[in-house]
Amino acid sequence: MRARPVRVRQHAEDLVARSEEGEASARLPAAVADALALIPADARIVSICTGAFTLAAAGLLEGRVATTHWKLADRFRELFPTVALDADVLFVDDGNILTSAGAASGVDMCLHLVRKDHGSEVANRVARRCVVPPWREGGQAQYIEQPVPEPSVAGTAATREWALRRLEEPLTLADLADQARMSLRTFIRRFGDEVGTSPGRWLTQQRVARARELLETSDLSVEQIAARVGFATSASLRQHLRTAIGVSPQAYRRTFQSAGDR
Missing domain, CATH: 1.10.10.60 (Homeodomain-like)
Known part of the structure; x- marks a missing residue:
C-alpha cells in the first residue's frame, strides 16, 4: 500500500517557527513520523537547511554529527542536545545520513553525492550545467562575514x-x-x-x-x-x-x- 504523501519540508519550517516561539520540545506529527518510519535502515537520507530539525525530531540524528543553518544552531542545540551539531560547515556526510546548511550548500552536498557515486568528471559536468562552482568541500566555512570584497x-x-x-x-x-x-x-x-x-x-x-x-x-x-x-x-x-x-x-x-x- 502506498504511503500518503506528507509535507515534510513544511513540517521542518513549522518546527523552526515553533522553536523560535519558545516551545520546549519538538515532536513529529503522526503522519510525518509514520512516513519516516517507512524508510529502510540502509537508505541514504539527506536534509537541506532546516530539514535537520525534522530528522533530529525523528531520532535519526541521535549520536550523529550533523549541521543546519548557522542562524538556527543555538536553538537546534537546545532542542536536540544529543546530536553533535557542527554549525561551521557547509554539509556533513555521516555515512547514510547527510545534512547541509542553507539552500546553496544543499547544491554543494548534492554535487558531493554525484561525485561520490559517479566521479569528478560527471560532477563537474553537472556543476557546469547548473552554473555553480564544481567543488566546495563540506568542511568549508558556512558563514563568511565578507564574501564579496569591496x-x-x-x-x-x-x-x-x-x-x-x-x-x-x-x-x-x-x-x-x-x-x-x-x-x-x-x-x-x-x-x-x-x-x-x-x-x-x-x-x-x-x-x-x-x-x-x-x-x-x-x-x-x-x-x-x-x-x-x-x-x-x-x-x-x-x-x-x-x-x-x-x-x-x-x-x-x-x-x-x-x-x-x-
Whole structure:
C-alpha cells in the first residue's frame, strides 16, 4: 500500500517557527513520523537547511554529527542536545545520513553525492550545467562575514585561477601572495574572507580533486598523478586522499573502473 504523501519540508519550517516561539520540545506529527518510519535502515537520507530539525525530531540524528543553518544552531542545540551539531560547515556526510546548511550548500552536498557515486568528471559536468562552482568541500566555512570584497579592493580570485593552472608546481603561500601583490598577512586574511578556508587547505583540496579526476579518467600511475598535481611523493597523495575520502588511490580507481564496466 502506498504511503500518503506528507509535507515534510513544511513540517521542518513549522518546527523552526515553533522553536523560535519558545516551545520546549519538538515532536513529529503522526503522519510525518509514520512516513519516516517507512524508510529502510540502509537508505541514504539527506536534509537541506532546516530539514535537520525534522530528522533530529525523528531520532535519526541521535549520536550523529550533523549541521543546519548557522542562524538556527543555538536553538537546534537546545532542542536536540544529543546530536553533535557542527554549525561551521557547509554539509556533513555521516555515512547514510547527510545534512547541509542553507539552500546553496544543499547544491554543494548534492554535487558531493554525484561525485561520490559517479566521479569528478560527471560532477563537474553537472556543476557546469547548473552554473555553480564544481567543488566546495563540506568542511568549508558556512558563514563568511565578507564574501564579496569591496569593488575598490583587490581580491584573490585571479590568484586562485593562476594557482589552478600550476598545481604541479611547489607553490608556497609566499608565491600566492606575490602573485596577488599583497603582503602575506593581508593575502591570508583576504583569502579567508573570500573563500572561507586557508590558502594552504584550499590548495590541498584542489590537488586532491584533480588527483581524483586523473584516477578516474587516466591510466597514469599513482606516482605520476602525484607529480602532476603537486604532491611531493606518492605517499603524500595517499595520505591526503585517505584523509579526504577514506580510501587509497588504488581502491578509489578500482571503484570507478568497476562502475564503468557495469
